[in-house]
Amino acid sequence: MIVRGLGCGDTDEFSPSAWNRRQRRLLPTFLLKTTVRGSGTKTKTDMEEDLSVLVQNALLETEFHLPEYVLHRRYDHTSESLEARTSPIEEIWDVKEKIGQGGYGSVHKQECRNPRPTSPAVRAVKQMTKAQSEDPQWSYRAELLAMIKFSQPEFDPHFVRTFGWFDDAASVYIAMEYLPHGDLYHHTQNMPPFSELEACKVVRQLIQGVQYMHDNGFAHRDLKPHNILIASTAPSWQVKIADFGISKRAVQGGTQLRTMNGTMGYQAPEVLGLLPDDSAADSQAMQYTVSVDIWAVGVIALELLVKRRIFPRMGDLGAFFYGRRPLDLSRKEGEELTLECCTFVKSLLEPDSALRPTAAAVLAHPWLKQAVPEPEDTEMADAEEVSDSLQPPGPVGDDTGTLTRSSTPGTGASGKSKKHTKGAKGTITKALERKFQSLYLDSILLVPKFRTLAFDTTRYYVLRSDNATDIETSAAHSTWTSSERVNKIINKGYLESGGRVVLFFSVILSRKLCGIAQMTSVLDWESTDPHWVEDVWRGRFSLTWLTHTEISFDLVKHVPVKESTPGFRAIACYDGTEISPGSAFEILRVYSAEERRQMLLRLRSERDGEEEEEDEDMEL
Structure with missing residues (x-):
């Protein structure tokens, strides 16, 4: 028929x-x-x-x-x-x-x-x-x-x-x-646990695919070994993502993913309704984000390494989520996992979705470096090699303390690699841009106070203070000033953006970001506050401090000044350097993760204290 x-x-x-x-x-x-x-x-x-x-x-x-x-x-x-x-x-x-x-x-x-x-x-x-x-x-x-x-x-x-x-x-x-090797689940059933190098090769490809999806506004929502097909086996291990049946377009500024999707064992806690202790008052708590795919890759990575199901039952996931059972990273076969590997897996399997890294941040993790092909093999390998060698001119990269608010001249965000000839320049630049391009601006990853920022129209600057005392003074008086050069730069940004300027502060030699503030007025060149440590400043502007939380440079060292110059890092730039919205979002995400982590620690400490008091009352 x-x-x-x-x-x-x-x-x-x-x-x-x-x-x-x-x-x-x-x-x-x-x-x-x-x-x-x-x-x-x-x-x-x-x-x-x-x-x-x-x-x-x-x-x-x-x-x-x-x-x-x-x-x-x-x-x-x-x-x-x-x-x-x-x-x-x-x-x-x-x-x-x-x-x-x-x-x-x-x-x-x-x-x-x-x-x-x-x-x-x-x-x-x-x-x-x-x-x-x-x-x-x-x-x-x-x-x-x-x-x-x-x-x-x-x-x-x-x-x-x-x-x-x-x-x-x-x-x-x-x-x-047609891929005759089948899927990752069935192909590896009778194999021993993967070595770290083998697992790294597979995981790196998965994260690259996930980054492509997220950058293009999609969440897969059902990543698992059954949905990963094998193009080539050991030792090269090339895999491809398949089965998009419950994938969903994500909405910039909030993914609006609310339905329970995915496969048990690979579903993130928030998909199953497990929420952090501080989420009850958050009206967006029941939304979950594209970070569900990051969680799934973390589960897949650990299963390849230890050759067992990580969360076979809902109770196993619940016990881990609420801190009653640690993540078991032991292996029955092969060498114990390295500390770098354990740190990598734990970062992907962070119970709180706001604390999980984006795909771009995952790709920058040192553990994945071992899977980077030799430079002559792929264009992306060139990008990985060159990204570390691209540094801004002068002493910026060392954070030596010689860069003060008044003494440092302006500079462009440029850097040169000595390793590559001009014939490869265009190819390398394109590959480098892909490393940090289109960071997914999902506001649910941020704490509520950062969600109101208009990311595309706000201007972002890094300010570097000579001393911590001026930061404390600014917090007390809600004002700031800088060198005349820097004041002109940020005042121009304030006027051009319609009053939308966010400032990231650090103290030279501290190796920390020490706070974020929002500029709330134009420069008043006629007024100068008398309370700064050095009496060399002119003018002032008002600001509102959004946070005084300190975060280590190590948490944001992967963030560039802008996506096209990944070797020019935001933590090593001059005072008054403007950074891109994507880079600013990544710093805000890291800040949000740290603040949520500290809040959870406080809540758990308070809960443990209450339980101890109850136990004492029971004994009495």
Whole structure:
């Protein structure tokens, strides 16, 4: 029995206008549905507006001859020849064995009878039943959109490639590259625990893929070994992310992810309703963020290293979340995990989502450096090597105390590498920019007092004081001044931004950031406060201190002044240097993590004290 794909239409309609009409008929109802109004205008559905042109262009004209085979017709629309544009190229794909089965569909291997030289001869086709779209945990629309989007060349090689899609009345089919090694879960079932180097190779690729998703406004929400396919095995270990069925577009400024998604054992605590002690009063507490993917990668990493389930039951996760059971990092086989590895895993498996690092910060962790390929192998390796050598000119990188508020001249955010010739300059710069580009500005990662900042329109500056006394004086009087040069810089930023300037303070030689303040007035050049340690300043402006929390430079040493100069670090810049919104957000996130950590310690200390008092009362 022959069942034709939706809208295949008459095969003799080959004019360009007929092709356009046929393409619109080929689109299934969830992609293209119009309503004719009285005025004759047509209104697109929300889904059509949501799905990109990429998805529409990836639709394959299909004849179904199931269960034996399917036939696709393709047209070369780029050819100058009318015959080439209107004559279909037919491909017949024989359906072979089932190679995968999940809760939302099955996967079959298919082989092409007449493969073209530029096309694969084997593919994997995932069939998803449309009726399941009522399940709030899953959406074939989401999977289709994400798979087509992340199949583009700029995302290679971190995601499974997609060759197109087709559908009938009951199902949607996605044609994907065939990876014979299968998924990470089944492939590693009978293997010993991974060495740290092997695990590092896999984890680094996963984090790179996660960063691509987050930077493009997507959260995967169901990362697990079953959804990670293997392109090559040991010793190189190349893996690809698949199965986007419950992925979701994240909204900048708040991901709005509220439904319980994912697989038990890999779900972050907040997805299961486990919240920090201080979240009850937070109106956004029940939202969770893209950091659920960071948690899942942490679980996968530890499972590879110790070869056991980390949180097999809800009770295990709850005991760890509430501090009743530490994270077990012991191994029955192989050497004990290094301290650097343990620190890495613990940072990803931070119970409080606000304390977890972003994907960009994870990639900067020293433990992942061992998986960086040799420089001649990949462009990204050049970026990793050069990023440490790109330092600003002069004494800035040493924090020697010679840089004062009045003595340091202005400088540009520039640095040069001595290791590379000009022939590689453009390639290296592009690779470097990718390392810190598009930090995901998810305000839920911040404590409430930072969430009101308008990130895109606010200007951010680093101020370096000669002494801690002036910082304390500023906190008492809510004023500040700097050298005439720096005052002019930040006053100009205040005027240009409409009064939106945030200042990050540090004291020279302290190796700490010591507070954040918001500028609240223009420079008053005629008034000068008498209470500064040095009597050399002119002018003043008012400010509001947002926090006096101190954080070590070690926590923000990965943050650049701006994304295009990752070697020029925000902690090593001159007084009055402006930093990018993405870099400022990362510092605010680290501040938020530290303040939440301190709050949790206080709350737990108070709770432990109350429990001790109760125990004493019971004894009496």
